[in-house]
Amino acid sequence: MSSEAEQFGSALIEPARKKCVRMAVVGLGHWGKNVLRSFATADGCDVRAICDDKPELLARYASLYPSARSTGSFQSVIDDPHTDAVAIVTPAPLHHEMVTRALSAGKHVFVEKPASLTVAHAQEMVELADRMHRKLMVGHLLEYHPAVAAMKEQIDGGHLGDVHYMYSQRLNLGIVRQSENAFWSLAPHDISVILYLFGSEPDEVSASGASFLQNGIEDVVFANLHFPDGRIAQIHVSWLDPHKARKMVVVGSKKMMVFDDMHPSEKIRIFDKGANVADDANSPLHSITVRHGDIHLPHIDGRPPLDIETAHFVDCILNDRRPRSDGHDGLHVVRVLEQVEQYLHRPKVTQVRMPAKMFVTPQPRAAVLQDMETLPQL
Numbered sequence: 001m002s003s004e005a006e007q008f009g010s011a012l013i014e015p016a017r018k019k020c021v022r023m024a025v026v027g028l029g030h031w032g033k034n035v036l037r038s039f040a041t042a043d044g045c046d047v048r049a050i051c052d053d054k055p056e057l058l059a060r061y062a063s064l065y066p067s068a069r070s071t072g073s074f075q076s077v078i079d080d081p082h083t084d085a086v087a088i089v090t091p092a093p094l095h096h097e098m099v100t101r102a103l104s105a106g107k108h109v110f111v112e113k114p115a116s117l118t119v120a121h122a123q124e125m126v127e128l129a130d131r132m133h134r135k136l137m138v139g140h141l142l143e144y145h146p147a148v149a150a151m152k153e154q155i156d157g158g159h160l161g162d163v164h165y166m167y168s169q170r171l172n173l174g175i176v177r178q179s180e181n182a183f184w185s186l187a188p189h190d191i192s193v194i195l196y197l198f199g200s201e202p203d204e205v206s207a208s209g210a211s212f213l214q215n216g217i218e219d220v221v222f223a224n225l226h227f228p229d230g231r232i233a234q235i236h237v238s239w240l241d242p243h244k245a246r247k248m249v250v251v252g253s254k255k256m257m258v259f260d261d262m263h264p265s266e267k268i269r270i271f272d273k274g275a276n277v278a279d280d281a282n283s284p285l286h287s288i289t290v291r292h293g294d295i296h297l298p299h300i301d302g303r304p305p306l307d308i309e310t311a312h313f314v315d316c317i318l319n320d321r322r323p324r325s326d327g328h329d330g331l332h333v334v335r336v337l338e339q340v341e342q343y344l345h346r347p348k349v350t351q352v353r354m355p356a357k358m359f360v361t362p363q364p365r366a367a368v369l370q371d372m373e374t375l376p377q378l
């Protein structure tokens with residue numbers, strides 16, 4: 001041993017012990033396996049336990065992650081004093097109960113979207129996390145997408161001018177869920193991005209949707225959000241569509257921006273397009289001209305959003321930071337989901353019916369010509 005090491009003890013020759021979050025991942029289904037892989041490779045994170053109540057899934061991931069304890073019991077995960085944080089990637093109807101139990105056991109919690117199925121439950125979870133001084137983060141993945149960060153920069157930097165409106169489309173054929181409609185399944189992403197980009201919550205919502213495959217479970221929904229400053233947003237989601245689309249369009253007074261998540265490289269396009277309104281001194285009318293300018297393709301970091309998201313959760317625990325998509329963010333999203341749900345299932349007293357004559361079956365062409373012959377000549 002060197003004289004320095006003798007003098008100062010082993011601390012000098014051993015690297016300082018790195019701070020580390022001891023993590024458990026619960027739910028290893030379609031999405032959980034990705035969350036597990038991402039936490040397992042995150043810096044400062046050690047996946048100590050994996051949990052699923054399907055023994056065959058558990059066995060598969062136990063062989064891939066041999067250093068993690070595998071269990072089918074959620075209770076044993078939250079009872080383990082060597083676990084700091086739990087990722088809950090189970091179906092949405094289980095979120096409230098599992099999050100509540102994990103927070104009550106003193107764990108930090110990452111829960112997949114939607115945070116819960118009711119505003120009351122989301123509110124309870126936020127309050128419990130605050131009381132327990134634990135982090136609660138909701139998996140609003142797109143808030144961690146580098147393209148969304150670029151959109152936020154463009155909007156907040158004023159490059160688009162005043163943002164007038166935006167719309168989003170999240171369409172595909174499948175996955176058809178049985179415990180929630182397409183809006184609860186797909187729209188949390190769109191809602192979280194819209195609230196993040198606009199920096200506010202809507203004051204009015206309306207929607208239309210329809211169920212074709214399962215009674216009472218909408219396969220397609222069009223939702224309209226109105227914001228207090230007059231901006232509007234529309235969300236179109238469907239799991240019964242021929243296209244796979246994940247697109248957002250933002251229209252500003254100076255420029256327009258498109259985020260196409262299906263495009264392999266050109267995720268964001270900024271169009272120098274718009275319409276100018278000029279007052280004409282000699283006329284009470286305005287003159288409106290449209291402008292077609294260049295298209296700009298900003299460079300977008302290719303890092304997977306899930307890796308940015310899981311790294312952010314670990315960083316928030318290690319450095320006592322507030323998660324970007326914390327429980328409050330989850331609550332705001334659930335509030336919109338619940339309002340849209342209530343609108344879809346409201347008593348249809350205010351429905352506007354089309355005038356009956358709009359539905360008259362067209363007469364055959366010969367009959368129309370005959371009728372015309374009988375018209376009085378002008």
Ligand SMILES: NC(=O)c1ccc[n+]([C@@H]2O[C@H](COP(=O)([O-])OP(=O)(O)OC[C@H]3O[C@@H](n4cnc5c(N)ncnc54)[C@H](O)[C@@H]3O)[C@@H](O)[C@H]2O)c1
Binds near residue numbers: 027057072113139141
């Ligand atoms: N962020 C995203 O992009 C994204 C994508 C897909 C799904 N999700 C969300 O992830 C969550 C899970 O979705 P999924 O598609 O992976 O569902 P899934 O049904 O494929 O997987 C859920 C898993 O949870 C397990 N499970 C259920 N109850 C359990 C319990 N009590 N204890 C332990 N394990 C239990 C099931 O056995 C199953 O393996 C949902 O909230 C969904 O909305 C998020």
